[in-house]
Amino acid sequence: MLDSAVTADRIAEILEAHRGLEGPLLPILHAVQAAFGHVPQSAVPQIAKALSLSKAEVHGVISFYHDFREAPAGRHVLKLCRAEACQAMGADRVAGAVKAALGIDWHETTPDGRVTLEPVFCLGLCACGPAAMVDGRLVGRCDEGIVAEVAK
């Protein structure tokens, strides 16, 4: 559990650091997610108040974008590209094998909290697909062996 007072302080710092930006909400949400691994519920009213927005507006923005999570992810995040150029190199087959090995579907986390599996639509590695991202690290020409990288 996140300590709520500590959370509020850290969010206040982030809000302060983004003062004066034009259209600061996305940079703020990115910073909050970088700090906590997700955007905690408690951040919503605090951000809304600071930017003179309604809570619904802030929530609407968080839910619009695929990147923002409202709950923590697993210890590792494995993103597999599902887009056409990777499909042409067998991405669907690799995704099927990875899902079977982990026993989860897209957007799910293994029961032990080890891995979250996310689809991504292109990483700009379209000439060396299938492409993947493991905890922010790029991998080209990947196969189901990628599961070993998140085995820890």
Add this chain to the structure above:
Amino acid sequence: MKFYVPLDSAAVALGAEEVVAAIIAEASRRGVAVEVVRNGSRGMVWLEPLVEVVTDSGRLGFGPLTVADVPGLFGDLAVHPKALGMVEELPWMKGQTRLTFARVGVIDPLSLAEYEAHGGLAGLRRAQGMDRAAIVAEVTESGLRGRGGAGFPTGIKWKTVSEAPGAHKYIVCNADEGDSATFADRMLMEGDPFCLIEGMAIAGLACGATKGFVYIRSEYPVAIRIMAEAVRLAREAGVLGPQLDMEIRVGAGAYVCGEETSLLNSLEGKRGVVRAKPPLPALQGFMGQPTVVNNVISLASVPVIMAKGAAHYRDFGLGRSRGTIPLQIAGNARFGGLYECAFGLTLGQIVDEIAGGTASGRPVKAVQVGGPLGAYHPRSQFDTPFGYEEFAGKDGLIGHAGLTIFDDTADMLSQARFAMEFCAIESCGKCTPCRIGAVRGVETIDRLARGDSSAIPILTDLCNTMKLGSLCALGGFTPYPVMSALTHFPDDFARSKEAAE
């Protein structure tokens, strides 16, 4: 010894960091002093990581390099098993006309001194001595059209913003590059970030803008890091001048935010829903002020146009497609990567000659041109020259010039279904034809997959509704991949009921 090892995402994804570590370890084991420059990629992705060793006669290439190949780089280079010869002399490099990508892969992307030594800043200096209208006229005369997909003449857009009244004006660079098969924006930002900055500075002068934003998708961590560093260096060196400041903004994983009005909403901190046009962003864009929204490659092509003159650029190309285009060859390609050349090569030349056919060695079945909203082209259209009007004439589009090659194992019904599924996932939800149409599209194609051929007219009708009734090209162009798959590959849609059951 001096080495070049790309910092480009594709090189990194194929092991460049491990190669750099191995070079440094081997050098220290041997007591050799080494310098490792992290350059952009030359664009030959099948050779990445492509390591270059500086010799008296030029830069020798080695690739694709593995850690095991590193010790050999300290021995007799002539007998190294991965030796490729002089990089500049490789056929892939010699066949190109590199105007926009002239420096990518050549220089250290974060060295302003090298940037200038290779022709950088000449365009900006020339623009500084011209009045606004003259800069706009030069860009208009070059024939440059937007490389983000719509192909709108860049000079005309700038003219509108330049002449629009407004307290503040903005230059927004669209670096959302969400299309599958495209990576030219990424390679340019990672390999020659000052070129984009210079292009934006010139746009600022031409339009009287005081603020520039580069909106980069979050899937591009390397490009974000390099661009942020380059903006800091450019600001320190005074390149941006007193009139323009720049900021890097990061997207949040929504494909539709590449659409310019959705992007502006996102920049303002809102949901990335599409705005109805008019008003044009050129008149009422970011925060309601006159705003240029241009693709990375459009802006990065301006410095060379200003440095060498509009005619130099315009003399390349075909019909109304002037200048050069960075082709991005992707998917199942034997030689995949970035190839900049004048417009006008045929699709067949690109696929069979430059890309060398498929990586799998099997026959090419289809090529999707222009990303997820582009059509699937069969071999019978391989005589189509690469140009805006030429592809429109084939019920297709060149988009951001990405090409995805598929071999004969591809199932075009699945590809059509994916196009609809993607549209459903990424729809911003503002208009009904796109939001609901895409979901119905998936269901209808599933009926076809079950052998229910009575669904074909329904699918055709649905595509027409999406095409005519959608607010933006997400819903409006999803019919291109769907209808082209259906038209050119009818056998894949004719499933017998028994087989499906």
